[in-house]
Amino acid sequence: MDSYNFEDRFSSLADGNLEGIDTLELRKLATYVGMNEHTTATIDRLDEEQYAGLQHTLVTVATEDTVASEGQKEERGRFALRLLMNIGQRSERHHAFLSPSLLPHLRDLLMASRHVIECAAVLTMAADKLGATSALDENLDTIVAAVGHLWMSVEDDSTRSWLSAFVAKMEEVDGAFLANAFGELPSSAFSNLLHITEALCDRLVVGGRSEHEFRMHPNNAQMLVDIVLRAHFDYSDEARDGPSTATLPSSSRFLPAYPDQLPLLLGCIASLATRRDLFDDVFSRKGNERLIDVIVEMLDVALHVEGDLQRAEESEEEERMRPEDRPQQAPAFQSPRVLSSASLSRMASALATDESRERAKERAGAMKCAAVRAIGNLVAECAASRVRAGASGAVVLCLAAARRREHDDAFVTQWSIAALRYLCLGCPENQEILAAIDSTPTGIIDRDKLLAQLGMRVVTVEEGGAKRAKL
Structure with a gap:
């Protein structure tokens, strides 16, 4: 790799020129960027428009039609996304930037169950800014729903781990993440998200304490509490008889999902309560x-x-049974x-x-x-x-x-x-x-x-x- 002409290859790709950029070349580029810190200087010479263009080029490779030579193109798309992730992690100037125009492409890939690990890795890389740049983008809501569905349906631990990493990062850095999800996602999709959240919260109990441990944003922890309190209220006469407003939608929307969601919510709270060092302010808050x-x-x-x-x-x-034959309980x-x-x-x-x-x-x-x-x-x-x-x-x-x-x-x-x-x-x-x-x-x-x-x-x-x- 020492003699690899990274500068020329990268510049050509940044200009949108895919000529000669085959699967092997994308793999070389992804590996080189991942292993060499000095590539940061080259990447950071790109301005925002050029960087967004490079991201679009790489995602386009991943979303190309795969009818012909499907196996090769699938590999090509996979390494294109790995390169996109490595570039994002290596860059200081464009740290965590992900062009909003890419969300529909990542959404489509996830919904088609293609390049799931790579898509999750790209989203995790960009999570620091996604809440600020795309909170109102319905494509992000669909992505979160797709991530939850995939997490519930796949059995591969590696895939689940990457999907969990994206949710964990969003719940750490975006204090409105769970509130937005509760308000925007279908109830079944929010239930899937709670399954992931419960698994993440469990790690606080069984895992060792380290600087890399999952640390949910206090606002998201408060949201878990709020939903439990709201569920209790939504079964009351006051909720049934009260008016629906723009800020307080009818409880009928949420009621069907509560029986499945409440055990998950209580499980999350049970785990968070073991970490008073992190969440005492939440549990001690007035009203809680x-x-x-x-x-x-x-x-x-x-x-x-x-x-x-x-x-x-x-x-x-x-x-159907004689008294003497009935089991004693x-x-x-x-x-x-x-x-x-x-x-x-x-x-x-x-x-x-x-x-x-x-x-x-x-x-x-x-x-x-x-x-x-x-x-x-x-x-x-x-x-x-x-x-x-x-x-x-x-x-x-x-x-x-x-x-x-x-x-x-x-x-x-x-x-x-x-x-x-x-x-x-x-x-x-x-x-x-x-x-x-x-x-x-x-x-x-x-x-x-x-x-x-x-x-x-x-x-x-x-x-x-x-x-x-x-x-």
């Missing part, structure tokens, strides 16, 4: 203190739905709060409504698991949230959630007990609630037996005439 109340109610709804589904199965078994959970609340009853109905009962079970189980994780992590380092959660019924509900069902995550029992620990340790109010719980009330498993299995013991002591539990 009621988030814990809302999540406790959502756990109540999930448990109530599981109870309803269990009762439906038991009713069917009564019709713990009493089905039933929530007085859900039964007495029109809004929570609507939420429960939405969560339980599905053509497949198994799918409804999985959805309720996913929401239960995510809610338990979120409660435990939110109260772990916040005494005020501990007290609020306990007053909302979290102690009883986390104990009820500890009984693992066949459709639950394998760790739901551990998460429930961890949440119970965080709720009660150092919190006399919640310890008293725990002490007052009958060890075998309707709908709740044997408290003492469960805690004993997990190496915990509740000791009830008398203090001034009141019972208090200590773990």
Whole structure:
């Protein structure tokens, strides 16, 4: 590569001259730019118009008709995009610049599932400025939707990693990214985006802390909180009866997607709550203190739905099986709060409504698991949230959630007990609630037996005439 005539080849390409620029030549150029820092000076001699023209030339190569010599042209297009990415990373003058005119071409490539890794790499390279230059461009919305669809449909880890990298970069640098996506994307596309976001947030928990870790913009973290609060509101009478405005569209647009989106949203919040060093300002923000109340109610709804589904199965078994042949189960959970609340009853109905009962079970189980994780992590380092959660019924509900069902995550029992620990340790109010719980009330498993299995013991002591539990 030392004798490679980069200057001439690059200048010819920058002039739009593709003569002699075959697949091998594009590969050489991409490799040379990627490996040699001194190419920065050559690239940065181009003005903005010339640089945009070079980008257009390279993307045109990637979008050429592939009817003839398809294999060769596919390779040629792939290396053209790699060169485009390497040039963008190497340039200082044109750092993160991507001509808006290229978005339709990248959109078409992604929608056709062509050069997916290279397109994602180019978009990631340009993410620092995309929010500012193309936030109102519907092509960017379509690209985000296509990225989500591809992430959900491909099984190749490398492809998924590049698609995730683009979303991660956008959520880090563009504080309006999730708000725009929520407002502009179809609900199914936004759900796909939440799947990626949940996976990224999980890395905050399982990954080591480093300068390259995913750091969501606080505004995007706040948006996750806002959607959870909005979903809770959208099931209320006020939302159903209130007017739709330009800034507050009718809740009917979002309601059908909430049963699938809420477990993902709560999963994201559960992960973010483990990083108070990054997101304490979000969770401590005025108005967000009621988030814990809302999540406790959502756990109540999930448990109530599981109870309803269990009762439906038991009713069917009564019709076709003799009493002695019916499987023995713990009493089905039933929530007085859900039964007495029109809004929570609507939420429960939405969560339980599905053509497949198994799918409804999985959805309720996913929401239960995510809610338990979120409660435990939110109260772990916040005494005020501990007290609020306990007053909302979290102690009883986390104990009820500890009984693992066949459709639950394998760790739901551990998460429930961890949440119970965080709720009660150092919190006399919640310890008293725990002490007052009958060890075998309707709908709740044997408290003492469960805690004993997990190496915990509740000791009830008398203090001034009141019972208090200590773990």
